[in-house]
Amino acid sequence: MEHYNMNLTLKVWRQKNSQEKGKFETHRVENISSEMSFLEMFDVLNEKLISEGKDPIAFDHDCREGICGMCSMYINGKPHGPWKGNTVCQLHMRAFKDGDTIVVEPWRANAFPVIKDLVVDRSAFDRIIQAGGFISVNTGNAVDANAIPVEKDNADKAFAAAACIGCGACVAACKNSSAMLFVSAKVSHLALLPQGDPERKSRVLAMVHQMDKEGFGACTFTEACEATCPKEISVTNIARLNQEYFRASLAADK
Amino acid sequence: MTWAQVFTSSVGKKITMALTGVFLILFLIVHVGVNACIWFNDGGEVFNRAANFLGENVVPRILEIGLFLFFILHIVQGLMLEVQNRSKRSIGYAVSYGNRGSRWYSRSMGLLGTLILLFLIIHLADFWVPSRFTHMSEVQLSDGKNVHNLYSLMQARFQNPFIVIIYVLGCISLAYHLAHGFTSSFRTLGVHNKRYIAMLRSLGYAFAIIVPLVFAMMPVSFYMGWVK
Numbered sequence: 001m002e003h004y005n006m007n008l009t010l011k012v013w014r015q016k017n018s019q020e021k022g023k024f025e026t027h028r029v030e031n032i033s034s035e036m037s038f039l040e041m042f043d044v045l046n047e048k049l050i051s052e053g054k055d056p057i058a059f060d061h062d063c064r065e066g067i068c069g070m071c072s073m074y075i076n077g078k079p080h081g082p083w084k085g086n087t088v089c090q091l092h093m094r095a096f097k098d099g100d101t102i103v104v105e106p107w108r109a110n111a112f113p114v115i116k117d118l119v120v121d122r123s124a125f126d127r128i129i130q131a132g133g134f135i136s137v138n139t140g141n142a143v144d145a146n147a148i149p150v151e152k153d154n155a156d157k158a159f160a161a162a163a164c165i166g167c168g169a170c171v172a173a174c175k176n177s178s179a180m181l182f183v184s185a186k187v188s189h190l191a192l193l194p195q196g197d198p199e200r201k202s203r204v205l206a207m208v209h210q211m212d213k214e215g216f217g218a219c220t221f222t223e224a225c226e227a228t229c230p231k232e233i234s235v236t237n238i239a240r241l242n243q244e245y246f247r248a249s250l251a252a253d254k
Numbered sequence: 255m256t257w258a259q260v261f262t263s264s265v266g267k268k269i270t271m272a273l274t275g276v277f278l279i280l281f282l283i284v285h286v287g288v289n290a291c292i293w294f295n296d297g298g299e300v301f302n303r304a305a306n307f308l309g310e311n312v313v314p315r316i317l318e319i320g321l322f323l324f325f326i327l328h329i330v331q332g333l334m335l336e337v338q339n340r341s342k343r344s345i346g347y348a349v350s351y352g353n354r355g356s357r358w359y360s361r362s363m364g365l366l367g368t369l370i371l372l373f374l375i376i377h378l379a380d381f382w383v384p385s386r387f388t389h390m391s392e393v394q395l396s397d398g399k400n401v402h403n404l405y406s407l408m409q410a411r412f413q414n415p416f417i418v419i420i421y422v423l424g425c426i427s428l429a430y431h432l433a434h435g436f437t438s439s440f441r442t443l444g445v446h447n448k449r450y451i452a453m454l455r456s457l458g459y460a461f462a463i464i465v466p467l468v469f470a471m472m473p474v475s476f477y478m479g480w481v482k
Binding site for chain 2: 011024074076077078103105108109110111173175176177178180205208209211212215216217218219220221222223224225226227228235236237238239240241242243244245246247248249250252
């Protein structure tokens with residue numbers, strides 16, 4: 001694709017901390033290369049703000065290669081911006097054209113309070129994982145990876161679910177601020193594998209309980225989450241979670 | 255895990271919605287089937303007989319109590335979920351997410367359900383209340399039996415074009431509510447197999463179109479004089 005430069009208007013959410021009220025701030029950025037990533041464009045803007053003695057815009061980022069799940073910007077009405085199956089760090093400026101106005105907001109959900117500007121606190125996800133998103137293994141020598149046979153079909157489905165990077169875009173896109181796509185990906189990933197089987201009942205109950213406690217909404221299957229997920233996690237996982245929950249709760253011994 | 259814990263969890267609340275929803279879908283099949291008897295165009299003979307059968311037999315009467323309970327459960331739980339889900343995002347977005355991946359009716363189940371509830375109140379006041387509680391004119395069937403003349407009540411009611419419009423709008427709300435609710439309820443109950451989801455999706459859309467369309471044709475048929 002041909003390289004070009006562009007001038008853009010950015011409307012960015014600024015908020016000092018979780019207590020104070022935030023507002024949109026308008027910034028002009030000039031000579032942005034179409035080869036830059038969206039975050040690099042923010043780096044350019046922040047360098048400018050710093051040189052002017054202003055407070056740079058806080059945003060989350062880490063690996064910048066689409067696998068860590070840290071970046072979290074709601075760009076022009078969609079988490080992670082206009083491209084499909086993509087994170088903000090992998091969104092490139094060729095997605096925009098000269099003269100565009102881009103509105104950038106943080107994830108909006110009460111369970112994800114804003115820490116500063118575009119940075120939100122996603123530790124709720126960590127606590128959901130801590131509640132049950134693991135398998136218990138006695139320590140000792142590492143078991144050979146191929147000692148337990150796994151059916152190929154299930155291995156593939158588990159792998160697809162495990163691709164979830166926990167960025168929270170599903171929550172950001174959902175009208176109910178539901179975390180079901182995230183939780184279902186984690187539950188499915190382990191429920192489909194023999195290693196996850198011993199704790200599958202207690203896991204789903206504990207994780208759903210923690211999800212509710214954190215203040216996420218209920219799933220109404222609008223499928224907005226799947227459309228925005230950078231890892232294209234399927235809502236099929238949510239139906240699977242429901243089945244796991246049904247079995248664990250209603251078909252429980254006590 | 256106590257029952258209370260199950261049904262107060264977010265997934266449990268959805269299970270309630272799905273189970274009651276599926277029951278209401280089954281009810282719609284019976285309701286549309288009985289009402290379709292008006293098209294025998296026999297002055298309401300078959301329809302009145304069918305309606306009377308449901309009214310005087312003990313099994314449908316017991317089911318009627320269950321139907322009311324499930325209706326109330328579906329409505330109350332639905333409204334509570336709507337309010338709770340809305341409360342999870344105090345500060346909204348400046349630019350809305352829009353239709354990406356989702357359809358407007360899947361995001362508007364609360365609104366559609368409320369419209370259906372308003373319609374239901376009008377509908378019950380029109381037919382169910384007169385038939386159960388207040389005096390109603392009777393008609394003699396061909397075998398000499400006297401039954402409530404619901405047919406003539408329908409005929410009279412649907413001469414008013416505003417009533418016909420309200421009923422048609424009620425059916426349209428129902429159609430969109432079912433377009434999402436039918437498949438979604440089964441997914442809430444844990445159906446995730448691709449083959450069944452594909453089947454349920456087609457079945458759901460077909461049901462959502464056919465049943466409300468047949469219902470809507472009833473007031474229209476009376477108004478247009480297609481049935482006498």
